[in-house]
Amino acid sequence: MLLDGLKKIKMKKAIMQILFYFGILMIWQISSMVLNIPEYILPSPLEIGKEISANLSLLLKHASITFFEAITGFILGTVTAIILALIMVNFKIFEVLVYPLLVMSQTTPKIAIVPFLILWFGYDLLPKIIIAAIVSFFPILVNSVKGLKSADLELLDLMKSYGATNKQVFLKVKFPYALPYIITGLKIGVAFSVIGAIVAEFVGADKGLGYLIMQGNINLDTSFMFAALVILSLLGVALYKIMSIIEKKVLYWHPSVE
């Protein structure tokens, strides 16, 4: 009975969401027709939809490239961030020495280093992957460092009284305690990685969704730009959603997960 009730509430929420967004699209469509806004300024949802279906295979091909850049960069950023976090937490001196450098690297606008990366690594995917890695790296690092320091002090005392080894303390207490923080970092990082890939494509690329948007801009093909933009945001939403599903699986015990 209770479960049925919960299901009903979930259904209700979903229906509300659909109605809400459908409503917004309707208002957009109607006002664009009534106000007679030219397509090159702001295309209507229908025009964008037509554009997407006409160019679907092209859009998906380029989306897969951006996806590849973002996800590879994200994984690269994640691995480095977690390894660095482990080193920083275990060797205080490393934190003192390296942290200012990391903060400085983050305050430099990423777009400013893309030309250098292109100069060094060529025009292909590698500079995009590197940028995606750099932008996703920082939130994951900061959160992991915080998480690895967040274990309950009394639990650490208890582990000591059981005669636990450092490895046992890490695996059974410190790492699981860090997981909610790490996953928060991953959720921010995965969204950033898409931004990183796109920004890098803007500066210099011959493929990817960022490249398509630039092409649309040059040709004043606003509908096409919007089509690419829609695919891009769907890509971001999908990645974020995947992270949320992983979060629910891993953090089944955490108060933030219903």
Next chain:
Amino acid sequence: MGANTKIIEIENLKKTFLNREKKKPIKAIENINFDVNSGEFAAIVGPSGCGKTTLLKIIGGLLKPTSGSVLVRGKDAEHARQHREFGFVFQNPALLPWRTILENVYLPLEIISKDNKTANIKKAERLLKLVGLIKFKNNLPSELSGGMQQRVAIARALVFEPKFLLMDEPFSSLDEITRDKMNIELLSLWHKLKPTIVYVTHSLKEAVFLADKAVILSNRPSKVKKVVEIDLPRPRGQQIIYTRNYSRILRNIRGLLKDK
């Protein structure tokens, strides 16, 4: 084990901390001497912030004293800790929120002897039966009340059969009704399993109700004001607090606290 053999001996114990800016040292423990006998229930009583927790951690070998010594059966406390002779229960249950109740209780066993999972589960289940929570073995800690969580913490502390149970205000965050119940349960566990208990509390009533001996501490830096033997009959039930002997001992201790 003889009834009156000294098993923990605390001599001239001092502990000084450096404060945050590391400028001036703060004396937490001035000079403490007392003994605990084998199988005894000893209570350490003192006002909040007087260094009781520090004292308990030193007894359990988690902190080193600045000077003086804690000897457990003639050897250093740290030695006893390394031989897993201490089971701790803190004010906060400190359960692992992602583990079920059963998994929480066998955590120490998993660390001590990881290969013997079935035996570990059996021992954990036995303890859960003793604290009356076997029905909840597959629940997560967040699904249990504060009192139940603390019972899990006690089961976890006893599951590897430590010689000593060191408790730091374990029931102070519970409501009074639950606390009374937990005290009686603790006494019955103690009768069954016979660990030596060192129990830190700020409640005189609780100390008199539970313990054989109450070590009364002063304000920080703490010194022993008095060690009071509590010769109330056992087993003790709730009605003991209405007896004349109980009131007499309580009044006696209160008097000691007044005339510095």
